[in-house]
Amino acid sequence: MNNNTHENDAQRVKILSEALPYIQEFRGRTVVVKYGGAAMNNSDVKDTVMRDIVFLSCVGVRPVIVHGGGPEINSWLDKLGIEPQFKDGLRVTDAATMDVVEMVLVGRVNKEIVALINQAGGKAVGLCGKDGNLITARPVGKEGIGFVGEVSSVDTSVVESLVNSGYIPVISSVAADETGQAHNINADTVAGEIAAALGAAKLILMTDTAGILENYKDPSTLLAKLDIQQARELIQKGIVAGGMIPKVGCCVRSLAQGVQAAHIIDGRLPHALLLEIFTDRGIGSMIVASGYTNLYGYGSDRGEI
Numbered sequence: 001m002n003n004n005t006h007e008n009d010a011q012r013v014k015i016l017s018e019a020l021p022y023i024q025e026f027r028g029r030t031v032v033v034k035y036g037g038a039a040m041n042n043s044d045v046k047d048t049v050m051r052d053i054v055f056l057s058c059v060g061v062r063p064v065i066v067h068g069g070g071p072e073i074n075s076w077l078d079k080l081g082i083e084p085q086f087k088d089g090l091r092v093t094d095a096a097t098m099d100v101v102e103m104v105l106v107g108r109v110n111k112e113i114v115a116l117i118n119q120a121g122g123k124a125v126g127l128c129g130k131d132g133n134l135i136t137a138r139p140v141g142k143e144g145i146g147f148v149g150e151v152s153s154v155d156t157s158v159v160e161s162l163v164n165s166g167y168i169p170v171i172s173s174v175a176a177d178e179t180g181q182a183h184n185i186n187a188d189t190v191a192g193e194i195a196a197a198l199g200a201a202k203l204i205l206m207t208d209t210a211g212i213l214e215n216y217k218d219p220s221t222l223l224a225k226l227d228i229q230q231a232r233e234l235i236q237k238g239i240v241a242g243g244m245i246p247k248v249g250c251c252v253r254s255l256a257q258g259v260q261a262a263h264i265i266d267g268r269l270p271h272a273l274l275l276e277i278f279t280d281r282g283i284g285s286m287i288v289a290s291g292y293t294n295l296y297g298y299g300s301d302r303g304e305i
Contacts, residue, residue, distance in 0.1 A: 018279075019278040022277060023061075023278065026060075026202075027061065028060055028061075029202075030163065030201060031061055031062065031200060031203075032064045032066065032204070033053070033064070033065050033273065034068075034203075034205045035065050035113070036068045036069075036206060037206060037207050039206050039267030040069065040071075040109075042268070049273065050119075050120045052273040052274050053122065054122040054168075056273070057122055057166075057168055061277075064171070064195075065113065065169065066173065066187055067109060067170065067172060069105050069108075072104050072108065073091075073100060076100050076103070080100060082096055088145075090142070091184060093148050093184045095147070098147045098182055101184045105128070105172040106126075106174055110126040110128065110171075111126055113126070122168050123168060124169075124170050126170045127172070128171065128173075128174045129171070129185070130174065130175060132155065134156070134158055134159065135154055135193075136155075136177065136178065137149035137150065137151065137152060137183040138150055138177055147181065147182060149175060149183025149184065151190060152178075154193050156198050160198070173185045173189075188246060188247055192253055192262075193254075196254050196258060199258055199259075200254075201259075201261070203250075203251065203254045203259050203262040203263070204273065205265070206265055206267030206273075207264055208266070208267070209244070209266060210284060211265060211266065211283075211284035212226070212234065224285060225282075225286045225288070226285065226287055226288075227290045228255055229290050231248050231251070232252065235248060247264055248264070251263075255289045260288070261287070262286070262287045262288075265284030272284070
């Protein structure tokens with residue numbers, strides 16, 4: 001029993017030692033994490049994600065969290081007798097629905113995440129796009145979908161002030177337009193635009209899939225590393241399809257604006273965040289700007305472009 005204990009302890013120390021080059025590389029760098037999907041609904045996974053976020057902060061990485069909350073919005077709409085409606089993949093957001101979206105995302109989901117991070121030993125502060133004029137929205141412009149918005153501009157002053165003071169910003173994807181009208185914005189889009197505005201080292205989208213797959217039915221066809229051009233070709237060929245198209249598109253836009261690497265990972269896996277950032281193999285798909293042959297010490301296990 002003592003031997004097993006010592007072996008387990010030695011393994012833990014070995015893992016920490018192997019993570020050292022990555023910790024050194026990303027210390028002081030900003031990582032924007034879009035938190036959503038099943039990782040928000042499973043309490044055990046949720047607790048693990050919060051601990052991983054606190055770990056990142058403790059080793060000197062500067063995490064910024066962006067979240068959605070679709071299932072909880074649907075739950076509250078049902079409680080209030082409002083039927084959820086979607087058009088062209090977008091939530092139809094009339095005035096009544098917008099009130100519920102804002103209440104749920106800003107008042108409930110956001111504060112729950114803040115509380116969980118604080119309970120895990122971090123220092124989190126909740127924000128939405130309205131705070132400090134962080135995000136100015138504009139209507140998507142499609143008929144019949146109500147107050148669904150896009151990101152018009154980003155002012156990261158409040159986020160930078162918090163990060164520089166050692167806090168972990170937690171941002172919900174509600175923002176106002178120039179008239180003050182609240183809009184519901186896709187959380188992936190918000191994460192990508194904030195990552196670009198902050199000049200983040202990484203944008204990480206936590207999803208319910210392993211990453212980008214050559215065959216969506218076969219997890220063994222995971223593409224561990226690709227560049228912008230390859231990502232665009234996969235969309236054109238139909239290999240990246242459905243709900244993965246906007247996620248990959250979000251990654252490509254953030255890279256084009258200066259983010260150094262974008263990742264799509266399976267948030268259902270324990271410690272997916274740490275595995276993606278602090279190991280050679282990673283756990284999901286990493287997209288880099290065209291021309292990058294290696295990035296921040298990722299080893300040969302991840303392959304060259």
